[in-house]
Amino acid sequence: MDLARPRGTEDVFPEAAARWRALEAVCHGLARRYGYGELRTPTFEHSEVFHRFLGDATDVVQKETYDFKDRGERELTLRPEGTAGAVRAFLQAGLQGGALPRKLCYVTLSAFRYERPQAGRLREHHQFGCEAFGSADPTTDAELIALVADLLRELGVRDFAVRLNSIGDPACRPAYLEALRDYYRPLLPGLCHDCQVRFDHNPLRLLDCKKDREAVAGAPRPADHLCADCAAHFATLRGYLDDIGIDHTIDHTLVRGFDYYTRTVFEFVSGELGAQNSILGGGRYDGLVESMGGPPVPAAGFAVGMERLLTVASTLAAPDPALDVYVASDDRREALAACQALRRAGLAADMDPLSRSLRAQMRAADRSGASVAVIRAAPERERGVAVVRPLRSPGAAQREVAWTALLADPRDQVGA
Template sequence: MKYERIKGTNDIFGPEISYWNFIETKARKTSELFGYGEIRTPIFESTELFIRSVGEETDIVQKEMYTFVDKGGRSLTLRPEGTAPTIRAFIENSMINSGLPQRFYYIGPMFRYERPQAGRLRQFHQFGVELVGSAEPSADAEVLQLAKAFLDSLNLRKYKIYVNSIGCQKCRAHYKSALKQYYAEHYEEICDDCKRRFETNLMRLLDCKKDFEIAQRAPKTLEYLCDDCKRHYDQFKSILVALKVSFEEDGNLVRGLDYYNRTVFEVKHELLGAQSTILAGGRYDGLCRELGGADIPALGFASGIERLLLAMKSEELQVPQQSQCDVYAVVLESNALVRAFEIATTLRNHGVVVVTEINSRPVKVQLKHANRLKALVAVIIGEDELSKGTVQVKDLVNQNQSEVEFEYASDYVLDLLRANGRKNQ
C-alpha cells in the first residue's frame, strides 16, 4: 500500500529547508535582541482553553479546531494558535513571581481545519511573540517595532503596516450598537456566514471578503473610542512616527479572536493577493484574567512562516543554501574506513561538512554520488594509499588531484578550501 501525506500538510526538505532555517534563525535573533526568551508549549491543550480564550462563536472554534477525546475521556485540541497556551503556561508556572513585564517568543506548528490553499494549510507554522505585564502604549510600539525589525531582517520590502484601535469593553459597547444598526439595514444583502456573525460575533462582519463593500461603509471603531482608548492610541501612533515606522490607519481592521482589545495591527504583502497578511496581532488585556490568572495586560503578534516564505519568493529573495557536503571521503578498501573516519572527524571539528562512504561501491559510483551532493573535495583512500600512509585529495571543481601524507591530509584539505574561497575556516 502506498501512503500519502494528509491533505493540508507539507513535507519540507531539500533546498526549501534553507528558507525555513533562515526565517527561524532571523526570528530567534531578532526576538533575543529585544530581550524576548523562547517558550515551548505542548502541541495539544484542553479544548476549554481555546473556547474560553479564542471565543466560542469564532470561526476557529465553530469550524476549524482539531478536537478529539483521549482515553481518559478528556476533550483535547491541537493548538490553533500560540497566545492562549503561552498565557496558560505563564499562569500555571507562576511566572509573575519573576517580575513584570515578561517577554516570550515561540516557533512551531499550529493546526486548523481550513480549505487548503497557497499560504493556508491545515498544519501550518507560526513565529509569535507575547509581551506580558504592560498596559503602556510604549509596549505596543515595541512589539510592532520588533515585528518590523524581523521582516526587515528577511530583506522583505513590499509590505505595509496597518493599525487600528478597537477600544475597550466600555467604548466597544457603543460601537457594537452602531454597527448592529448599520448591518440591520443591510441584512438581506450579506452572506450566510455574516448573518450568523450578526447574531454571534458582530465585529467579524468587518472582516468578510464577500461583503467587502458593505464593510467599507460601516461605522469605524475610531469614531467611538473613549478618552482613555483614544489617548492610548494617539500615544502609540506618535511613538511609531518618532521611530520612523511607516503605517496606515485602517478603520475596518479587527482581529478574528475574542480576546483582542485596543491596539490591533496587520502587515500585508502587496504581492500575495487574497492571502496577503503575513503578520498580525494586538493587545489582549483581559486574557490573563479570563484564564484564571491575575488581571495583567498583555499583547503580541504571530506570523505565518509559510506566508513569509511565499512573500520572500515573490520578491525573488535568495537565502544561503546549506551545504550538503564539502568533502566526500571515498573508501576503496574496508580497512581504510577507520582512516576515513579519522580525517572526517578532524575536518568536522573545523566546521567542514564531510560525508563518508559507507557502502562498498566502485570509485566511479562514489565520485558520481559526491558530485550529486555538490562536494568540493574528495579524499580517496584505497589499498595503495594504506600501504604508503597517504591519501589522494581531488579538487572536484578544478579536477586537480594530489597525493598527500595521511598526517597532513586534513590541513591540506583545509588549505585547499581556503585557497578557493569556498570555506572560511
C-alpha cells in the same frame, strides 16, 4: 502510494530545511534584540484552553480545531495558535506575581487547523510570535510592530504594508456595537447570509464582510467611538510609530478573527502572497489573562506565519554546509576508517557504501559539494599512500599523502 502524508502537511527535506534554519536564526536574533525570551509550550492543551478563552464565536474554534480524547478520557485539542497556550503557561508558572513586564516569544510553533489547503494555508503550519505581558503602554504595541517591520526588512520582503486599527475596550465597545447594530438593522434584509448571522453573534465581524462593501463603507467606525482612554492610547501609539519611522495606514474595517483583542489590532499584508495575503496578525488583549482566571494583566502580541514568511523572503539563500571531504575507495573498510578519522577531527566526510566504480564515486564526490576527494585504491595501497585531490580550485594539482599520516592527522593532510 498508500502511505501518503496527511492532507495539508509538508515534509521538509535538507535543501528546504536549510532555509528554515536561516529563518529561525533571524527570528531568534530579533526576539533577543527586543528582549523577548523563548517559551516552549505543549503541542496540545486541554480543550477548554482554546474553546473557552479564544472565544466560541471564532470560526477557528467552532469548526477548525483537532479535538481528541486520550486514553484517560481527557478532552484535548491540538493548538490552533500560540497565544492561549502562552497565557496558560504564564499563569501556571505564577509569572503574574513576578516581575513585569514579561516578554516571551515562540519560534516554529506548530499550529493545527482543519481547513481546506490552499496557497499559503496548511493544516499544520508554523508560527513565530511574541507576547508581552504586563504592559498597557503604547510603547509595547509600537515595539511589537517595529519588531515585525525589522523582521520583514531583514528578510528582504519588499512589498508589505502595515494596517492598524483600534477596536476599543469593555468601556466603550458596548456602545459602539449598539451604534453598529442600529446602523445595520434596517439594512439587514438585503445583506448576505453571513452578515445576518454576524449581526446576532459577532457584530464586529460585519466590518469584515467582503460582499456587502457599500454597507461596510457607510458603517460607523470603531476608531470614532473610542472612550477617552482608548482614544488617547491609539493616538499615542500612532505618534510613536511616526517617531520611529514606521509607515502605517488606518484600516477602519480591520477587526481580526479572534474575540480576545482589545484596543490595538494590526496586520501586515504582502502583495506577493496571493489570496492569503496576510503575513501576520496581532494586537492587544488586555482582558485575556483575567478571563483565563488570572489577575488583570494587560498584554499584547503577534504571530507570523512562517511558511508565508518563507515564500516572501528573498534574503534566505540556503548556505547548506557542503561536505568537506569525500573518500573514494574500492575498499569500504578503509574508506570507513578514513571517514571516521576525518569526522573525529571535525570535518564533514562521507564515502560510497554501494561499492560503485571509482568513476561513480568521483561523480558523487562532485555532487556532494566536498572541496576535497581522498582517493585510495590498489595503486595507492601498494605505495602506502592516498591521493588528496582538490575539487573546487581549478588550478590546484592533486598530491599524495602517507596513509598512516592521513589517519593520524587528517586535518593537516587534507589541507583543511
